[in-house]
Amino acid sequence: MPVTPPDISASDLDAAAGFLRSQSDLLITSHVNSDGDGIGGGLALLGLLRQLDSRSQLLLQDEPPGDYDYLDGWDEIIDLGNAPAQQHDTAVLLDCPNFDRIGRVGDQITTDAALLNIDHHPDNERFGAINLSTDVVCSTCEMLYHLAMHMGLDIDRPIAEQLYTGILFDTGGFRYSLTTPTSLEVGADLVRRGARLDLIADRLYNNATFDSVKMIGRAIDSMALHHDGRVATMSLTHEEMERGDSEASVNYGLWIKGVEVTALLKEERVGHYRISLRSREDVDVSAIARIFGGGGHARAAGCRQEGSLDDVLTRMLAAIEQMLP
Numbered sequence: 001m002p003v004t005p006p007d008i009s010a011s012d013l014d015a016a017a018g019f020l021r022s023q024s025d026l027l028i029t030s031h032v033n034s035d036g037d038g039i040g041g042g043l044a045l046l047g048l049l050r051q052l053d054s055r056s057q058l059l060l061q062d063e064p065p066g067d068y069d070y071l072d073g074w075d076e077i078i079d080l081g082n083a084p085a086q087q088h089d090t091a092v093l094l095d096c097p098n099f100d101r102i103g104r105v106g107d108q109i110t111t112d113a114a115l116l117n118i119d120h121h122p123d124n125e126r127f128g129a130i131n132l133s134t135d136v137v138c139s140t141c142e143m144l145y146h147l148a149m150h151m152g153l154d155i156d157r158p159i160a161e162q163l164y165t166g167i168l169f170d171t172g173g174f175r176y177s178l179t180t181p182t183s184l185e186v187g188a189d190l191v192r193r194g195a196r197l198d199l200i201a202d203r204l205y206n207n208a209t210f211d212s213v214k215m216i217g218r219a220i221d222s223m224a225l226h227h228d229g230r231v232a233t234m235s236l237t238h239e240e241m242e243r244g245d246s247e248a249s250v251n252y253g254l255w256i257k258g259v260e261v262t263a264l265l266k267e268e269r270v271g272h273y274r275i276s277l278r279s280r281e282d283v284d285v286s287a288i289a290r291i292f293g294g295g296g297h298a299r300a301a302g303c304r305q306e307g308s309l310d311d312v313l314t315r316m317l318a319a320i321e322q323m324l325p
């Protein structure tokens with residue numbers, strides 16, 4: 001049986017468990033543009049709370065991407081476009097370093113609401129009444145696994161697949177450095193409990209559209225090397241962005257030997273760039289992202305910038321250069 005990492009204290013787990021057991025009508029939510037960790041974790045928590053006969057709902061600002069429709073409970077996710085106007089005085093925030101990350105879902109939470117914060121970002125602001133937050137776990141889903149085990153709840157096949165999805169997503173298939181021995185043990189236990197690892201990996205990694213694969217081609221076409229080949233940048237124009245999802249493109253810079261940091265500049269709106277940063281091992285890209293008002297993890301982070309492509313690129317490269325070893 002996998003053990004709880006020493007950095008999660010039993011008293012924090014007890015406090016979170018007490019919170020979940022004492023509520024009967026909980027709002028569960030995660031950050032804007034929710035990903036596999038937030039969606040898998042949200043659905044898993046819905047299932048776990050059902051075992052406590054507790055009513056809860058999973059509300060996200062944005063309609064979740066259809067890639068996750070293999071998860072049990074998929075139809076139960078509510079996005080803000082389909083949600084009745086309501087005010088909640090208790091909520092669980094998953095995978096959010098601060099309250100603002102939930103976006104406009106925040107308008108449905110009273111200002112004095114009791115919040116349970118479950119997260120694994122190093123810059124977590126411990127904004128909840130109860131905070132289950134440490135960066136020694138690879139994902140919010142791994143944290144939920146430890147919480148479920150601590151509470152003696154049943155992780156059945158549907159919940160195992162929801163949690164496994166978040167863990168696989170956040171570790172890049174158990175490859176990123178935030179993958180610990182415990183993450184691997186948790187993954188193994190979830191497979192033992194019925195998580196279909198082949199199906200989940202296939203849906204996460206081999207599920208792109210024709211347009212988004214072509215977009216990877218355009219991003220690679222734009223690639224340039226800087227700082228003696230230690231930084232690779234790519235960019236996509238607003239026009240290119242409209243043709244499909246570009247999320248998969250960012251990692252290709254790290255395919256190149258010697259590249260320490262890669263950045264993908266995506267023009268979300270004309271003159272407005274969303275920048276995704278990835279690093280190999282020495283550079284903490286979350287520190288770079290924070291300079292520009294963004295955040296994330298040491299190996300994967302992001303921020304936004306306005307201006308011309310040249311200006312934004314110049315600014316990013318100057319900041320990256322400061323961090324190069």
Ligand SMILES: [Mn+2]
Nearest residue numbers: 037095140170
């Ligand atoms: Mn996460």
